[in-house]
Amino acid sequence: MNQDQEMEKAVLSFDDLKTDDKGLIPVVVQDYQNGQVLMVAYMNRQAFEITMKEERMTYYSRSRQELWRKGDTSGHVQYVKSIDVDCDADTLLAKVEQVGAACHTGHRSCFYRRLRG
Amino acid sequence: MNQDQEMEKAVLSFDDLKTDDKGLIPVVVQDYQNGQVLMVAYMNRQAFEITMKEERMTYYSRSRQELWRKGDTSGHVQYVKSIDVDCDADTLLAKVEQVGAACHTGHRSCFYRRLRG
Numbered sequence: 246m247n248q249d250q251e252m253e254k255a256v257l258s259f260d261d262l263k264t265d266d267k268g269l270i271p272v273v274v275q276d277y278q279n280g281q282v283l284m285v286a287y288m289n290r291q292a293f294e295i296t297m298k299e300e301r302m303t304y305y306s307r308s309r310q311e312l313w314r315k316g317d318t319s320g321h322v323q324y325v326k327s328i329d330v331d332c333d334a335d336t337l338l339a340k341v342e343q344v345g346a347a348c349h350t351g352h353r354s355c356f357y358r359r360l361r362g
Numbered sequence: 363m364n365q366d367q368e369m370e371k372a373v374l375s376f377d378d379l380k381t382d383d384k385g386l387i388p389v390v391v392q393d394y395q396n397g398q399v400l401m402v403a404y405m406n407r408q409a410f411e412i413t414m415k416e417e418r419m420t421y422y423s424r425s426r427q428e429l430w431r432k433g434d435t436s437g438h439v440q441y442v443k444s445i446d447v448d449c450d451a452d453t454l455l456a457k458v459e460q461v462g463a464a465c466h467t468g469h470r471s472c473f474y475r476r477l478r479g
Binding site: 282 | 370
């Protein structure tokens with residue numbers, strides 16, 4: 246996507262990000278090839294650091310209250326292509342190579358239901 | 363984007379959505395033409411209902427603690443093209459026609475800083 250050419254490089258650690266009152270930051274996950282938004286999940290410090298180190302998306306599951314290395318159970322791994330941060334440093338955007346389906350329902354994207362449009 | 367062809371129609375009201383402990387739901391906002399993720403913001407019930415009625419993106423500003431009809435001050439209006447909901451009904455995805463810049467910094471997207479990739 247040509248908008249990637251305009252990106253500024255930023256060196257930030259987890260401490261530079263603004264987390265919510267549970268220490269989490271939301272992550273928008275986008276297919277790096279076609280731009281489809283696949284899911285939104287949350288990272289805590291450990292999930293962020295594993296993701297940056299292994300270049301495989303790892304989250305904190307709010308429902309299960311545990312670390313969730315995407316694909317360990319399903320095989321539906323997400324390989325990191327890029328990670329961006331927004332102006333307020335309270336949201337991340339990850340572009341990934343998605344193996345199989347991002348959604349546990351089997352849909353490619355969790356956003357498979359249209360309310361309007 | 364061709365993935366739009368696979369969408370299921372859903373009829374949901376705000377009561378069918380899962381909000382956080384402040385009554386808010388996050389919204390990923392995407393340029394309907396090129397797929398660029400522009401920003402993430404939050405809606406409360408009133409913001410959701412205005413957005414659905416007027417087809418102009420309206421949010422609840424967590425910092426200012428008030429309704430935020432995008433573009434009223436800046437002119438950078440977002441016209442709704444579609445609104446999707448995810449599998450857990452706790453996140454929305456809006457595809458919009460963005461007038462000008464989505465970000466208050468003047469960048470087209472709030473995600474103009476790259477941490478990785």
